[in-house]
Amino acid sequence: MRLRYKFSPHPNHAILFLNKEREVQKLPSTENPPGCFLAGTRLAAPDGTVCVEDLTVGALVLTASGTARPVRWLGSSGFDCTRYPNPAVVWPICIQAGAFAENQPAQDLWISPGHAVLVDNVLIQAQKLVNGATIVQVPRDRVEYWHIEVENEHDILLAEGLPTEVYFNDGKRTAFVNGAKQESEDGVPFVLDGPPVQRAKAALLARAKALGYVMTDDPDVHIIADSKRTEPVRLSDKRLAFMLPTAASSIELRCRSFVPAHADPANGDYRSLGIRIDRLQIDGTEVALKDEAAFARGWYGLEQPAGRPPMRWSRDPTPLPPGTRLVVIDICGRGHYLAKPRSAVVAAHG
Numbered sequence: 001m002r003l004r005y006k007f008s009p010h011p012n013h014a015i016l017f018l019n020k021e022r023e024v025q026k027l028p029s030t031e032n033p034p035g036c037f038l039a040g041t042r043l044a045a046p047d048g049t050v051c052v053e054d055l056t057v058g059a060l061v062l063t064a065s066g067t068a069r070p071v072r073w074l075g076s077s078g079f080d081c082t083r084y085p086n087p088a089v090v091w092p093i094c095i096q097a098g099a100f101a102e103n104q105p106a107q108d109l110w111i112s113p114g115h116a117v118l119v120d121n122v123l124i125q126a127q128k129l130v131n132g133a134t135i136v137q138v139p140r141d142r143v144e145y146w147h148i149e150v151e152n153e154h155d156i157l158l159a160e161g162l163p164t165e166v167y168f169n170d171g172k173r174t175a176f177v178n179g180a181k182q183e184s185e186d187g188v189p190f191v192l193d194g195p196p197v198q199r200a201k202a203a204l205l206a207r208a209k210a211l212g213y214v215m216t217d218d219p220d221v222h223i224i225a226d227s228k229r230t231e232p233v234r235l236s237d238k239r240l241a242f243m244l245p246t247a248a249s250s251i252e253l254r255c256r257s258f259v260p261a262h263a264d265p266a267n268g269d270y271r272s273l274g275i276r277i278d279r280l281q282i283d284g285t286e287v288a289l290k291d292e293a294a295f296a297r298g299w300y301g302l303e304q305p306a307g308r309p310p311m312r313w314s315r316d317p318t319p320l321p322p323g324t325r326l327v328v329i330d331i332c333g334r335g336h337y338l339a340k341p342r343s344a345v346v347a348a349h350g
Contacts, residue, residue: 037052037112037115037146038145039053039144039146040052040110042106043061043062043159044157044158044161045059045060053146055071056074057071058071061157062157063150063156064118064157064158065156069155070150071148071150074146074147074148075147076145077144077145077147079142079143081141088113092138092143092145093126093137094110094135095117095126095135096136097160098134099134099135100119100162104161104162105161106161111126111164113137114126116164119200120196122189123189128192130259131262131338132259133205133213133340134208134211149166198265198266201262212341214338216339217335219255219274221240221275222242222255223242223320224317225250225251230245235328239328248322248323250322251322251324252319253327253329254317255314257315260335263338271300275313275314275329275333276311276312276314276334277311277333278308278311278330278332280328281327281329282324283324289310289311295312298317299314300313300314300315
């Protein structure tokens with residue numbers, strides 16, 4: 001399978017790989033890492049599975065069609081994520097075991113954001129499938145990716161049992177215009193948006209619910225003051241009050257958060273939103289929502305829908321002034337929050 005990509009280099013950094021002679025090969029600079037696996041990823045091989053870092057040139061791996069292909073090149077590259085203005089271009093994506101179906105993948109699969117997965121006969125980048133539940137992006141200061149090339153320049157390998165792309169890297173990267181579609185010679189398209197991606201995300205959300213994730217509109221609003229949790233007093237359907245027992249030096253308004261694009265496959269808003277408010281009162285003093293300085297940290301920009309009062313979405317966590325004793329908020333908008341299965345919460349907290 002040969003995928004036809006358009007390439008566009010980027011000048012911000014260079015990647016170092018070891019070629020088969022174990023010499024350092026400097027690839028031209030790229031904006032994103034090549035489609036790669038994290039160390040420990042198991043690939044299907046004729047005799048079982050093998051970790052990507054244990055492969056050698058000439059070793060055989062199995063394609064999704066069951067064909068054995070020899071490895072012709074492999075290497076690793078480390079990235080300092082803290083040096084990126086937008087580190088999300090290199091933070092790894094974790095696809096939870098069973099996210100697509102039973103044993104699909106067989107265990108958590110960690111790949112680079114641009115690495116494509118075969119879903120319903122189309123190739124979709126992992127970053128396009130993030131749903132905040134079974135597929136998440138995990139911030140890291142550093143990450144090391146392994147890239148593998150097989151004798152056939154472009155093919156589909158089984159990584160932890162999940163079909164994923166592998167392709168010849170000539171030191172360049174793909175660059176796509178909105179909605180552009182690249183297609184392999186045998187008809188497998190590479191898509192970035194549109195109905196195939198929306199269908200895939202909808203199926204993943206349905207699978208997440210089957211695994212025990214729950215969609216809720218309860219934002220679980222509370223305050224953490226010097227590591228102690230304070231629950232709200234409900235004054236009305238929309239008005240909540242928090243009465244802190246003592247002055248605290250660290251105060252945060254906390255709640256569940258959601259990304260609209262993760263909850264709704266047709267939505268293009270990738271902000272991480274908490275709650276939307278149209279009133280904030282601290283220690284009896286109204287804080288004008290138009291006061292940009294007061295909402296500089298922990299809040300998104302002012303929204304002013306026609307015929308309605310101004311409002312703002314929170315980010316989580318949202319810092320509040322030290323020493324605050326009384327907080328009153330009016331909630332005028334909630335999200336569709338994916339809550340973890342109870343089994344996952346119990347496992348995390350005992």
